[in-house]
Amino acid sequence: MVGGFSILLWIGAAFSWISFGIQFAQGAESPFDNLYLGVVLALVVILTGIFAYYQEAKSTNIMASFSKMIPQQALVIRDAEKKELPADQLVVGDIVEIKGGDRIPADIRLIFTQGCKVDNSSLTGESEPQSRSCDFTHENPLETRNIAFYSTTCVEGTATGIVINTGDRTIIGRIASLASGVGNGKTPIAIEIEHFVYLVAGVAISIGVLFFIISVSMRYKILDSIIFLIGIIVANVPEGLLATVTVSLSLTAKRMAKKNCLVKNLEAVETLGSTSIICSDKTGTLTQNRMTVAHLWFDDQIYSADTSEDQTTQPFDQSSQTWTALSKIVTLCNRAEFRPGQENLPVMKRVVVGDASETALLKFAEVVLGDVMDIRARNKKVAEIPFNSTNKFQLSIHETDDRNDKRFLLVMKGAPERILERCSTIMINGKEEPLDSEKAEAFQTAYMELGGMGERVLGFCHLYLPENEFPDTYPFDTDSMNFPTSNLCFVGLLSMIDPPRSTVPDAVSKCRSAGIKVIMVTGDHPITAKAIAKSVGIISATSETVEDMAKRLNVPVERVDRRQATAAVVNGMELKDMSLQQLDEVLCNHSEIVFARTSPQQKLIIVEGCQRQGAVVAVTGDGVNDSPALKKADIGIAMGIAGSDAAKNAADMVLLDDNFASIVTGVEEGRLIFDNLKKTIAYTLTKNIAELCPFLIYIIASIPMPIGTITILFIDLGTDIIPSVALAYEKAESDIMNRRPRNKSKDRLVNEQLAVYSYLHIGIMQSVGAFVTYFTVYAEQGFLPTTLLGVRVNWESNAINDFEDSYGQEWTKYQRTYLQWTGYTAFFVSITIQQVADLIIRKTRRNSIFQQGLFRNKVIWVGIFSQIGIALILTYGLGHVTALNFTPLRFQYWFVAVPFAILIWVYDEVRKLFIRRYPGSWWDKNMYY
Amino acid sequence: MERAAFVLLAVSRRSERGEKKHANVRAAVLDSPQRVIPARRRAIRPPRGSWAPTFENGAFKRRPSPIKLVKAVFIFLLSGLILLFYLVFYGFLAALFTFTMWVMLQTLSSDIPKYRDRIASPGLMISPKPDTALEFYFNKSDSQSYAEYVSTLRQFLETYDDSKQAQNIDCTPGKVFDQNDEAVKKACRFNLSELGQCSGKEDKTFGYSRGTPCVLVKMNRIIGLKPEGEPYIECSTKDEGTVQIIYFPPGGLIDLMYFPYYGKSLHAHYLQPLVAVQLAINSNSTKEEITIECKILGSPNLKNEDDRDKFLGRIAFKVQMTE
Secondary structure, three states: OOOOHHHHHHHHHHHHHHHHHHHHHHOOOOOHHHHHHHHHHHHHHHHHHHHHHHHHHHHHHHHHHHOOOOOOEEEEEEOOEEEEEEHHHOOOOOEEEEEOOOEOOOEEEEEEEEEEEEEOHHHHOOOOOEEEOOOOOOOOOOOOOOEEOOOOEEEEEEEEEEEEEOHHHOHHHHHHHHHHHOOOOOOHHHHHHHHHHHHHHHHHHHHHHHHHHHHHHOOOOHHHHHHHHHHHHHHHOOOOHHHHHHHHHHHHHHHHHHOOEEEOOOOHHHHHHHOOEEEEOOOOOOEOOOOEEEEEEEOOEEEEOOOOOOOOOOOOOOOOHHHHHHHHHHHHOOOOEEOOOOOOOOHHHOOEEOOHHHHHHHHHHHHHHOOHHHHHHHOOEEEEEOOOOOOOEEEEEEEOOOOOOOOEEEEEEEOHHHHHHOEEEEEEOOEEEEOOHHHHHHHHHHHHHHHHOOOEEEEEEEEEEOOOOOOOOOOOOOOOOOOOOOOEEEEEEEEEEOOEOOOHHHHHHHHHHOOOEEEEEOOOOHHHHHHHHHHHOOOOOOOOOHHHHHHHHOOOHHHOOHHHOOEEEEEHHHHHHOOHHHHHHHHHHOOEEEEEOOOHHHHHHHHHHHHHOOOOEEEEEOOHHHHHHHHHOOEEEEEOOOOOHHHHHHOOEEEOOOOHHHHHHHHHHHHHHHHHHHHHHHHHHHHHHHHHHHHHHHHHHOOOOOOOHHHHHHHHHHHOHHHHHHHHHOOOOOOHHHOOOOOOOOOOOOOHHHHHHHHHHHHHHHHHHHHHHHHHHHHHHOOOHHHHOOOHHHHHOOOOOOEEOOOOOEEOHHHHHHHHHHHHHHHHHHHHHHHHHHHHHOOOOOOOHHHHOOOOOHHHHHHHHHHHHHHHHHHHHOOOOHHHOOOOOOHHHHHOOHHHHHHHHHHHHHHHHHHHHOOOOHHHHHHOO | OHHHHHHHHHHHHHHHHHHHHHHHHHHHHHOOHHHOOOHHHHHHOOOOOOOOOOOHHHOOOOOOOHHHHHHHHHHHHHHHHHHHHHHHHHHHHHHHHHHHHHHHHHOOOOOOOOOOHHHOOOEEEEEOOOOOOOEEEEEOOOHHHHHHHHHHHHHHHHOOOHHHHOOOEOOOOOOOOOOOOOOOOOOEOOOHHHHHHHHOOOOOOOOHHHOOOEEEEEEOOOEOOOOOOOOEEEEEEOOOOOEEEEEEOHHHEOOHHHOOEOOOOOOOOOOOOEEEEEEEEOHHHOOOEEEEEEEEEOOOOOOOOOOOOOOEOEEEEEEEEEO
């Protein structure tokens, strides 16, 4: 409500009140006009302020619903008794008990644990639950095992701990305060609007002051000069524009919300459009965030599995006997189970109890074989050894569903090399064959290949226990292992990966054609990161990293020219040792970059590095640790599903589906709104000249006032509002995703061409059209144009009530004033009619209107009809309310400006034609805005 | 324009040819090869002031680099181009404006304005009219204090002088003087003597020196207006007993024969009827500000009580006289 136009309008209001005061003191006849005008101006400022606030608040409200926190309870042992206390009443030294499912109420050091695992994903972004014990394992509090952090959750087990930090002093609290300390610069659109406001305010003030001086030196009274100044200011300031911009932005925000981009800060809508670098997370954003079986190796051959989001069948060859054996192991040697009651859901959407790999295998088996639980029921489990980190395998023994076969089946899975050690044979095409060195070699090759793709590989083997040694009643004991665990039969390998979302490769290539650099920042292993980067196109098929080149050329890494490698995979460890210049060099020289093994803190460094290159950076993040980077980025994007509250709070935008592709649609919307805002502003600025010229000519030629200040406000805040919002619905003129992101310093929202074309071309044409109407109205009532020149003083004199017109008739003051209002109305109507033409031409900046289609944007027509409708209501409906200065206008005056409106259209079509015909020419440079 | 250019071209060609012939003749006479430069070759030679490098004085290096010069010329040309563009563009707009105005003016009659609905009923006005507001302040014994009023009145009544009314005719009183069919509209004579003591004939100071100031009330001219009934001016004051009001012509009558008015061009000698109001201010009311309101009455189609227009069929003014 202060700053920019508001200041100008406040000045206008103040001047109005001052002149009211002076006139009132002098006892003039109608001083209240100025009082009203001041009030109206103040109202305009206040209302637009409230409106903008309301729009902002509406979008923040959506966020408020996100961060609704349930008051947290903690189980504390105090004074030798257990108590439930609200978490905020904890103090250092309290002993708290936690169990699976609880949120940790403070930073605690564990003193007793039982199978305790915590999910630190909100803090570090690591999605795997981590086990916690009482042992001190690392100097770094973030790494050691005996500390659990505030706001993380305990996934399973129980623990007891001593509170060591509470509130702001917890790790999370410190990160949050770090985030709030990170400076958040102005958004690009805010800068653009500021630039525009300066421009228009500059024009307003300079013309105002210039004409103030002119009018004073022309011996106008100071008071009159002040009133002129108010008029000039009001005419120059596009009162409705800032509200229009807000509405346009919030319309786009709404549209983006439908496409799963929830915008917290309205201005971020456009920021996304000017983004030139996106630093994206891998897990969940680029990938589906679930392990999926990607490859199989059996019968000495690698098969690929379908990894898309909605797989229903698997296409690979399933006729081999080996596959039958392998599928049995996959099904049986697995502890994961579907939660009951999900039979109607597609397999991929069902919730599973179990860890990530087992879930992947369960779902894989369910898709290929059908009801897994039924198969397991038919092959009853008699003994089981779960996976542990020392054995690195999992084993179970089953009865078989073959009634004639009384043998037990032992199935085992685990780390491939460990499994192979325990095997003496390998199954090829359903036949057991001895595992010789050649076969072992084949295994190694396959294992390396799958591992090289960044996939997690598991080996599978089995053994039918001989019936004579292990009869029906044999007591299997898993502690003493009274059954063979070596000389097994190796069956095959399965590899799993968190596969990319199917929409991502397309989205990445769209980014690329849009000139946006996509950088992957992940905590994952470089190999996995690189594999995913390759599969989604962040590293394109043809480009190489320095390491790749070294391998191809067979030279040491140091001897490769780093500049020739387009891609780079930077390890978090390397990043730690890099100087700022080195980081800049990496960011500059390589177009395809993957940062692997990075900690969330390093994200901040990367973001700052990108910003040093002058880029507009978008960053995705979900963990609490990401919040400083999210804040620092030009646009922080938090994940709606995986994201922590802190991340969502720090971000400007929330991705509801965690999908990278949604960012790209957001970029598209952002670019579109930038283009459309240009059109809106061009449309709005044009009529300023038609509102300003009357004042200038009134001062210089002393003709009766052609348009009143109130009337101007009715254009700015009445007829013009809906049409200018309608331009926000305009479709893109060409593929906006095929051009480079706009250059912040060059591609301004309001450039010189836009201002010049709007002010000096279309604006002047509008003024001419409006003046023709004005003169027509006066001439047809008896005042020929020549009579009007220089009459201002007598015309406005209250004492002259026999003012003679060109035909010898005499007019009283009120009769003249009424005619003057008719002139206002005629001027107003002409501007409105010509603004219709202006609206139509602003639909495109380069294409012909006929290419764009006159009727494709229906809202434009709503705009046109509203514009004319409001004008009709004002002239005929409110034409009798004298305070508004409208009069019922003769109908034919509506058409006087029509030829000029058509001329505007034709002129603009010619402009666009030459721009299209002669790109880069003088015309193009001067006329394209 | 095109034709003009063509003619110019033709002329220059002819003159070129003529010059060539002439030159050839002269060359033959003077045998001076320097002068005989065939027109064609002459055209190839770079024009003076061009940037093209020459080896004059062998100072090729010292000249600014051609590229820079080209750039400068180019920029100059471009800014020239912009100026030219705006010249043409605004020239076109000005022409368009003039043309549309001309077309619009062609649709207008020079005799009667197209619409007269904004002035359906006339306003009243007085003469003399004080500069600022309608307030008369004067000292009856100080002729300077009312000299301006007197001279204004005299000036105003000049057009009513008998000598100026020679071509005016005597009309039938009490009847609207319709001349719709006549090509030349005649004006009715308004005899100054009807204004009695306010005619300025007997009392050159229009009563100001005697404390009986005259004020002329006139009705605004409106083309085609025909008052109904018997219109007359009546003035009154709220401050009773302060002033005595005398009307000339008696009863403040406005005769219908002066209507309708046919406009400045058709009805050049038209004189609007006047009513003189003589205010005989009581000697004990001097130094008081007396408000006088005059209205037009007796005619149903002349409004005198409009809320917004304080001068429609009425007028209020103040008089204050000192001795």
